[in-house]
Amino acid sequence: MADDAQQEADALPEALARVLGDYEQHLAVERDLTPHSVRAYVTDVAGLLEHARRLGLDDVGRLDLRTLRSWLAQQQSLGRSRTTIARRATAARVFTAWLARTGRAEQDVGSSLASPRAHRTLPAVLRRDEADELIRAATDLADDGSPVGLRDVAMLELLYATGIRVGELAGLDVDDVDRERNVVRVLGKGRKERSVPFGRPAARALDFWTRHGRPQLVVEGSGPALFLGARGGRIDQRAVRTLVHKRIAEVPGAPDIGPHGLRHTAATHLLEGGADLRSVQELLGHASLATTQLYTHVTTDRLRAAYRQAHPRA
Incomplete structure (x- = not known):
């Protein structure tokens, strides 16, 4: 349990702490949620239960x-953002649904809980020439053949080619890469598995890394991890x-x-293509x-900007 959630839990009566x-x-x-997701849910619910305790409630029912x-x-009075409040409302609804489903509460009181709509800001993304320059500069630095540079x-290349999350990248094993079909097997949120294709540039970079870079960093405890840190452990x-x-x-x-910005970039460039x-x-x-659909707004904004710059009647 995260430190802040643990502190909240320690202040709870035994009955509430046991439910948590x-x-x-x-x-x-x-x-089967990831440790990060578990921490997020538990931290929010611990805060809810501590608030309930201060109001005199000692039973989740x-x-x-x-x-x-x-x-x-x-x-809201503490200045939390709309996004944070919306997330915590979701955490409360998931928790009360579990309480009702497991018989700890007679009804799901959270099913009627509304939450503010989170602001959806347009993500910053690289232009295609900026993405090319990013890879080109990194490739130039790797010309010395150093294993870290090749990695x-x-x-x-793989982040930009596939749009996978950073946690998904770090969790890849060598056997997750299928070079015959040029796809990578990814374990995503909720332990859901999917296969994501990648192109020739990423394939070449992966080949150089696995053949010439990774063997130089492998140690006894490296295991099957695809990407290794400087000391040989999983990146x-x-x-x-x-x-x-x-x-x-x-750049x-x-x-x-x-x-995550490279993930946004990959999605935007796919839609633009x-x-x-x-x-x-x-x-x-x-x-x-x-x-x-958030990414369609990005591409529409770019189209509108190009129109304003190029059309004589804009």
Whole structure:
């Protein structure tokens, strides 16, 4: 459990703390969520239960809609963003549904809980020439044949080619890459598996890395990890983020984006190239098409800007 959630849990009466522990077990074992997702849910629910305790509730069966709304109102008074409040409302609804389903509450009081619509800001993305320059600069630096340089090029190529998440990249094993079909098997959110294709440039970079770079970093404890850190262990997500920010900072005029920005970039360039929305949804592993539709706004904005610059009647 995360430190902040643990502090909240430690202040709870034994009955509430026991329910929170059972819920954490449910998320990790039955729903098979990632540790990050489990921490996020448990932290939010711990805050809700602590708020309920301060209102005199010591039994989850007594949670009501008024208490849930009071908790969200408190979040707003503390200056939490609309996105954060919307996420916590979702966490509350998931929790109360579990309470009702498991007989810990007579009804699902959270089913009527509304939440503010989160602002959906347009993601910053690279232009195609900026993406090319990012890869070109990293490739130039890898000309010395250093294993870290070859690894960095392969990671950048794969992130841009597939739009996979940084956690998905770090979790790849060698056997997850199918070079005959040029697809990579990815374990996404909710442990859902999908296959994502990649092109020839990424294939070449992966070949150089696996043949000439990875063998130089492999140690006894490397295991099957595809991408390794300088000490031979599985690459850390923070190291990937640092790399992306560093390399993009070297591209003149490029926005400061990380691995998720490359994911946005890949989706935008796919749609601009004519890919249909459903296909992009499958490639990115989005549960909802509405999430993928965000990128159509990016491409429309670019089209509008090009129109204003080029059309004599604009």
